[in-house]
Amino acid sequence: MPLLSCCVCGFPSSSKRHQNQGAWRTPTNEYGKKLQIVFIGLDGSGKTSLLYALRHPPPRPDQPQADGALRAGRHSASAGDFSDAVWIEGNSHRGAKGQSAQAASELAELGNIAPPPNLKTVTIPLRVGGTELIAVDTAGCRAERDSWRSSVTGADAVVLVIDSSDALRLPVARHELWKLEGVLRDMPGPFLVLANKQDIRGAMNTDSVRDMLQLNELESVIGGSCATKPCTAVDRSTIEAAIDWLITVTVTASSCKDK
Numbered sequence: 001m002p003l004l005s006c007c008v009c010g011f012p013s014s015s016k017r018h019q020n021q022g023a024w025r026t027p028t029n030e031y032g033k034k035l036q037i038v039f040i041g042l043d044g045s046g047k048t049s050l051l052y053a054l055r056h057p058p059p060r061p062d063q064p065q066a067d068g069a070l071r072a073g074r075h076s077a078s079a080g081d082f083s084d085a086v087w088i089e090g091n092s093h094r095g096a097k098g099q100s101a102q103a104a105s106e107l108a109e110l111g112n113i114a115p116p117p118n119l120k121t122v123t124i125p126l127r128v129g130g131t132e133l134i135a136v137d138t139a140g141c142r143a144e145r146d147s148w149r150s151s152v153t154g155a156d157a158v159v160l161v162i163d164s165s166d167a168l169r170l171p172v173a174r175h176e177l178w179k180l181e182g183v184l185r186d187m188p189g190p191f192l193v194l195a196n197k198q199d200i201r202g203a204m205n206t207d208s209v210r211d212m213l214q215l216n217e218l219e220s221v222i223g224g225s226c227a228t229k230p231c232t233a234v235d236r237s238t239i240e241a242a243i244d245w246l247i248t249v250t251v252t253a254s255s256c257k258d259k
């Protein structure tokens with residue numbers, strides 16, 4: 001018999017994911033507690049750049065950005081933009097959250113926060129479309145990827161960021177993703193793959209990224225959907241749309257439990 005999917009959350013109606021939607025909803029704000037979204041992805045895939053883009057207010061029409069929003073982005077990332085971030089120490093991390101480390105040293109220079117030199121994850125408060133989020137930016141370097149498992153456990157939603165312009169590293173991303181298969185199976189919330197760097201000529205489209213990551217197979221293994229959305233850190237609206245969608249799936253679907 002075919003699995004019936006919920007028309008709201010897309011998960012099979014009999015799945016743990018569908019039934020757990022809304023488990024986190026409490027009366028503390030419009031939707032409940034702050035959603036915690038964990039961002040994972042290989043080093044250089046663009047996690048911190050995307051989060052910076054989300055934090056950064058869109059440019060005013062009368063104030064055109066200097067070429068490359070990215071350059072004005074995290075690298076020069078004004079310390080103030082991450083001044084309420086929480087810097088979490090990692091044991092073996094050797095500065096692979098490189099630009100976070102740069103932002104961190106800028107913070108330190110300003111005497112704002114004195115982050116530890118070995119950063120592992122950075123927790124950043126965000127507001128997207130009126131919803132308050134806690135974004136967890138993990139380190140993507142090889143030495144830190146095993147810690148994704150603990151970062152992902154208990155998250156409301158997980159986002160895997162892919163550098164779509166780097167087909168050569170897709171098998172590595174696939175390998176790391178499939179190592180999380182068990183955690184994703186137990187996770188109540190949605191899982192989203194962001195095919196980042198769509199501004200780069202020759203970047204793979206979402207279908208190719210899906211194929212390379214074997215997401216159709218993963219969906220049947222974890223019993224839930226793995227959505228794929230295109231985005232680029234150069235255009236804030238693309239990441240905002242993707243995260244908006246993620247919030248809608250997580251939040252709106254909370255009502256599906258009652259249907």
Ligand SMILES: Nc1nc2c(ncn2[C@@H]2O[C@H](COP(=O)(O)OP(=O)(O)OP(=O)(O)O)[C@@H](O)[C@H]2O)c(=O)[nH]1
Pocket residue numbers: 041042043044045046047048049050070096097098099100138139140141161196197198199200231232233234
């Ligand atoms: N052209 C382009 N460059 C991007 C985009 N997103 C990120 N980058 C660049 O890719 C590089 C890596 O981005 P990061 O945000 O540091 O990647 P990360 O995933 O946080 O990397 P780690 O901290 O090492 O795990 C930087 O030079 C960014 O400017 C994008 O959408 N388009």
